[in-house]
Amino acid sequence: MEMESPSPFKGDILKGKVVLLTGGGSGIGFEISAQFGKHGASIAIMGRRKNVLDDAVSALRSLGIPAVGFVGDVRRREDAQRVVDATVKHFGKLDILVNAAAGNFLVAAEDLSPNGFKTVLDIDSVGTFTMCHEALKYLKKGGPGRSSSDGGFILNISATLHFTASWYQIHVSAAKAAVDSLTRNLALEWGTDYDIRVNGIAPGPIGDTAGFRKLMPQEMNNKVMEDLPLDKVGEKWDVAMAALYLASDAGKFINGTTLTVDGGAWLSRPRRITKDAVKQFSRTVEQKSRAAPVGLPTSKL
Numbered sequence: 001m002e003m004e005s006p007s008p009f010k011g012d013i014l015k016g017k018v019v020l021l022t023g024g025g026s027g028i029g030f031e032i033s034a035q036f037g038k039h040g041a042s043i044a045i046m047g048r049r050k051n052v053l054d055d056a057v058s059a060l061r062s063l064g065i066p067a068v069g070f071v072g073d074v075r076r077r078e079d080a081q082r083v084v085d086a087t088v089k090h091f092g093k094l095d096i097l098v099n100a101a102a103g104n105f106l107v108a109a110e111d112l113s114p115n116g117f118k119t120v121l122d123i124d125s126v127g128t129f130t131m132c133h134e135a136l137k138y139l140k141k142g143g144p145g146r147s148s149s150d151g152g153f154i155l156n157i158s159a160t161l162h163f164t165a166s167w168y169q170i171h172v173s174a175a176k177a178a179v180d181s182l183t184r185n186l187a188l189e190w191g192t193d194y195d196i197r198v199n200g201i202a203p204g205p206i207g208d209t210a211g212f213r214k215l216m217p218q219e220m221n222n223k224v225m226e227d228l229p230l231d232k233v234g235e236k237w238d239v240a241m242a243a244l245y246l247a248s249d250a251g252k253f254i255n256g257t258t259l260t261v262d263g264g265a266w267l268s269r270p271r272r273i274t275k276d277a278v279k280q281f282s283r284t285v286e287q288k289s290r291a292a293p294v295g296l297p298t299s300k301l
């Protein structure tokens with residue numbers, strides 16, 4: 001088993017904080033749960049599968065982290081309401097909401113039914129809004145367990161797909177564009193009115209996740225790897241460290257930002273000409289233009 005990198009942060013930066021994470025039982029959501037817990041937070045996780053939640057809660061508790069799991073689907077408003085209330089009933093307050101639940105599959109646009117498109121928007125975009133909406137009364141300054149000047153924090157997990165365009169991901173790309181928009185609008189409205197900071201993280205290719213396995217078939221994987229600026233995929237740890245930074249006091253003036261954690265992957269372009277070739281080419285062009293300056297014939301001026 002691979003050794004986990006040590007955290008560069010002090011172990012108490014989230015001491016006393018209560019965090020609710022959707023999709024917190026697996027993948028990136030679980031890693032954020034574990035790292036937030038290791039840095040002092042109490043953790044509530046929400047997900048659709050009871051067995052996944054039970055395993056996650058046991059794993060967190062075995063690390064000495066106060067943890068509880070609530071079954072629920074972010075597409076159902078009554079589930080969102082029940083889980084937010086149950087978290088506060090269990091831990092006494094809510095400081096941080098992390099929206100990490102997401103649905104995904106690869107499909108060509110022409111083969112995706114409108115209901116398939118809607119399903120992913122319902123989970124990622126509407127689900128994120130619903131959770132934020134239900135959590136507001138607890139996160140706002142002066143809410144239960146909070147002082148009159150101390151609002152909570154929301155973190156929305158997004159993606160980089162919609163920065164440009166992505167093959168076979170029209171539904172997720174649209175859904176995550178909406179999530180980034182929620183991040184900015186809530187940061188404006190709820191930052192102003194309630195002292196709640198709202199930020200996002202856009203992870204790129206992160207290894208050992210359901211998303212990576214589902215979205216990167218081996219054939220695609222090899223091609224993508226060739227073009228990554230840092231020559232490797234990220235780890236769930238990388239996303240969790242960015243989340244810690246944004247959630248802690250280090251991020252206290254960051255509001256409405258979606259932080260890209262992808263090693264520069266979304267910027268990648270195939271290199272169509274080598275560095276040596278470009279030197280040659282560039283000098284030749286310069287020399288030619290010095291020898292014979294290009295311009296309009298004087299008769300035409």
Ligand code: COA
Pocket residue numbers: 102103104105106107111112113114115116117119120123210211212214
């Ligand atoms: N290709 C094309 N369409 C698909 C599909 C696929 N692989 N998977 C689901 N759909 C369509 C269905 O056909 C259906 O549309 P239709 O009624 O017009 O036929 C619609 O999506 C809903 O499907 P359903 O199976 O009823 O949805 P669900 O509520 O069980 O949820 C997902 C399905 C999308 C959420 C499923 O992929 C899932 O559970 N994923 C787990 C979460 C995950 O992948 N996380 C990783 C995040 S990166």
